[in-house]
Amino acid sequence: MPLVTEPVAVIDNAVKVFTKPLVKPRKGIFRRFVGFLKREQQTVRALDGVSFQIHPGECVALLGPNGAGKSTTVKLLSGILHPTEGKVSLFGMNPYRNRIACAMRYGVVFGQRSLLWTHVPVNESFKLYQKMYRIPKAIFTERLEEFSEVLDVKQHLATAPRRLSLGERMRCEVAAALLHRPEVIFLDEPTVGLDVVAKKRIRDFIRRMNQEENTTVLLCSHSMRDVEELSDRIIMISRGHIKYDGPKHQLKSRWSNERNIRVVYKQTDGLDWDGHLSGIPGILSHESTNGELRVRYNQEIVTVSDVLKTILDLVKIRDIEVTEPSLEDIIREIFGEEERNHERLKLMKPAKSLNTEVI
Amino acid sequence: MARNDYLRQLGLIPSYLRLSLLRLGENKLQLWGAFATSAFSFIFYAIFWNVMTLQVPILTGVGWVVWGVGELTFLVGMTNLAWSFGAFFWMGIWEIHWYITELGIEEYQIRPVNSILQIMAQNFWAGGIIQMSVGIIMLGLSIATFGLVITPIGIVLGLLALLLGQAALYILWATLASLAFWIGRNAGLIEISDAIEWNFARMPIDVMPHLVQHFLTFILPVIFISTVPTMMMLGQLPLEPTLLYLTVAGVLVFVWILIFNAVWQAGVKRYQPVGG
Numbered sequence: 001m002p003l004v005t006e007p008v009a010v011i012d013n014a015v016k017v018f019t020k021p022l023v024k025p026r027k028g029i030f031r032r033f034v035g036f037l038k039r040e041q042q043t044v045r046a047l048d049g050v051s052f053q054i055h056p057g058e059c060v061a062l063l064g065p066n067g068a069g070k071s072t073t074v075k076l077l078s079g080i081l082h083p084t085e086g087k088v089s090l091f092g093m094n095p096y097r098n099r100i101a102c103a104m105r106y107g108v109v110f111g112q113r114s115l116l117w118t119h120v121p122v123n124e125s126f127k128l129y130q131k132m133y134r135i136p137k138a139i140f141t142e143r144l145e146e147f148s149e150v151l152d153v154k155q156h157l158a159t160a161p162r163r164l165s166l167g168e169r170m171r172c173e174v175a176a177a178l179l180h181r182p183e184v185i186f187l188d189e190p191t192v193g194l195d196v197v198a199k200k201r202i203r204d205f206i207r208r209m210n211q212e213e214n215t216t217v218l219l220c221s222h223s224m225r226d227v228e229e230l231s232d233r234i235i236m237i238s239r240g241h242i243k244y245d246g247p248k249h250q251l252k253s254r255w256s257n258e259r260n261i262r263v264v265y266k267q268t269d270g271l272d273w274d275g276h277l278s279g280i281p282g283i284l285s286h287e288s289t290n291g292e293l294r295v296r297y298n299q300e301i302v303t304v305s306d307v308l309k310t311i312l313d314l315v316k317i318r319d320i321e322v323t324e325p326s327l328e329d330i331i332r333e334i335f336g337e338e339e340r341n342h343e344r345l346k347l348m349k350p351a352k353s354l355n356t357e358v359i
Numbered sequence: 360m361a362r363n364d365y366l367r368q369l370g371l372i373p374s375y376l377r378l379s380l381l382r383l384g385e386n387k388l389q390l391w392g393a394f395a396t397s398a399f400s401f402i403f404y405a406i407f408w409n410v411m412t413l414q415v416p417i418l419t420g421v422g423w424v425v426w427g428v429g430e431l432t433f434l435v436g437m438t439n440l441a442w443s444f445g446a447f448f449w450m451g452i453w454e455i456h457w458y459i460t461e462l463g464i465e466e467y468q469i470r471p472v473n474s475i476l477q478i479m480a481q482n483f484w485a486g487g488i489i490q491m492s493v494g495i496i497m498l499g500l501s502i503a504t505f506g507l508v509i510t511p512i513g514i515v516l517g518l519l520a521l522l523l524g525q526a527a528l529y530i531l532w533a534t535l536a537s538l539a540f541w542i543g544r545n546a547g548l549i550e551i552s553d554a555i556e557w558n559f560a561r562m563p564i565d566v567m568p569h570l571v572q573h574f575l576t577f578i579l580p581v582i583f584i585s586t587v588p589t590m591m592m593l594g595q596l597p598l599e600p601t602l603l604y605l606t607v608a609g610v611l612v613f614v615w616i617l618i619f620n621a622v623w624q625a626g627v628k629r630y631q632p633v634g635g
Contacts, residue, residue: 018631075632080468082628100364103471113466117481120381128374132472134367160385 524583
């Protein structure tokens with residue numbers, strides 16, 4: 001269905017530059033002393049010309065390895081950070097300049113930070129947020145009932161967060177962030193460290209908010225399960241650049257010709273898989289460990305029977321599994337390729353890395 | 360920002376006070392510590408000034424107040440009262456540099472409330488009531504023991520001077536703490552100012568050399584948290600200097616708010632997140 005609504009969030013060619021001390025080994029007391037007084041700084045382009053738009057009701061996953069710029073993007077959109085260059089807009093406003101007006105309309109869950117008062121019962125924090133967001137009492141009570149049921153937080157309301165388990169606390173955190181029915185939710189690792197039951201409850205709740213209340217969701221997570229279950233669209237970011245921005249199914253279809261074979265075999269001494277498999281057209285990669293071989297191949301070029309024939313000629317097979325690549329495999333492959341390219345470039349330009357500069 | 364929104368934010372203060380009281384129940388030992396510190400401080404300075412006034416019976420400043428042992432004991436009580444206000448309302452100011460460099464200001468930036476108001480309100484320390492009680496008892500004791508006379512208008516003017524002076528002083532510290540955006544951890548800088556404040560606050564500043572008096576009036580306005588309120592409460596300050604002191608305190612608050620706002624805004628703009 002084409003999106004005809006005005007975007008709720010826009011990032012236009014955003015650049016965010018950070019500085020950090022350059023760690024240089026110095027020999028001699030005098031040089032160390034000088035280094036202590038005058039520290040060299042290096043700039044890091046955490047975001048380097050990032051552009052995208054998010055429309056109301058979308059559920060977008062922002063993916064990338066550590067340090068890719070995901071959290072920086074969320075912090076730009078929530079008005080915590082100011083872009084070095086480019087434009088950022090949320091609800092048609094500059095979120096940095098109109099931080100309070102925007103904060104009234106969005107909710108944020110940072111998996112590593114808390115919205116709750118650690119030493120007082122959870123419901124006391126909720127009451128503070130009721131006043132902070134001017135939630136009418138009837139709606140607040142109704143909302144609390146709803147959360148109690150869906151997120152199963154009722155029995156924790158009278159307990160201080162420091163006495164709760166991580167999963168219990170996170171469910172309360174999610175409730176605190178969403179009490180005021182935000183139009184947009186930013187979720188930064190909302191299920192980090194949680195068990196499968198707690199993860200599922202939070203995912204189900206977010207999906208429900210998205211589907212029933214048309215809440216826009218921007219999710220940063222390393223959990224592919226979160227991404228698979230929640231998002232319709234994926235933005236992949238690496239080293240401050242967008243590598244992919246499109247529907248989740250399109251990303252998967254790009255790799256639709258790929259298959260993985262996992263073979264468990266009886267180990268044989270001196271077996272050289274590399275020598276036997278590398279020359280076959282269509283085999284993209286392979287790895288073997290302790291009697292288990294994993295082969296990734298393109299089924300347009302080479303058939304599964306051809307691959308298996310080669311393997312059968314060499315070893316006795318105990319078990320076989322042929323699978324489609326998961327989203328995690330695809331993403332690992334994309335970022336792995338990116339990392340390899342970066343390493344190649346670094347070797348070509350040893351003095352400077354791609355996105356850092358010494359000042 | 361709309362006036363309505365300022366009212367919404369100020370309206371949160373009672374809720375923060377309530378949370379502060381609830382939090383107090385979690386650490387009862389800290390309350391006893393506050394009581395013991397205040398009482399010990401009073402006893403120590405009462406003995407100190409008694410011994411001092413045996414050597415030098417009368418300390419005369421610029422001529423408005425004659426500092427006998429009664430006035431000096433009242434001054435010590437006033438210092439404790441000021442100390443308790445600081446502990447109650449302004450504790451968060453001490454934490455600013457810590458939030459900037461270690462904890463991150465994100466959790467304050469994502470809520471629809473002024474970040475400084477949140478940092479202050481989240482650090483309201485209701486245990487300050489204990490120190491406040493000790494301060495009031497000290498003032499009462501000094502009045503009863505030494506036959507001092509205080510007037511209602513003196514109390515109002517003295518408290519006004521105290522609140523304005525303390526606001527100026529703490530906003531100055533908040534400005535110093537905000538330099539952490541540029542220079543990183545700077546707890547030492549604030550501790551120096553703190554040491555100057557509390558060491559001078561327990562003494563009648565108007566008996567000191569003019570240069571020191573001016574420093575403690577215009578640069579580090581310690582004079583407003585004990586000496587001036589004591590003089591006003593005891594009704595020993597004429598109208599003209601009373602108005603002058605209040606005007607100076609008001610102007611200092613205004614100027615420091617402007618400076619702090621500029622430093623904070625510039626700092627937030629160059630803020631780098633802590634831990635991702």
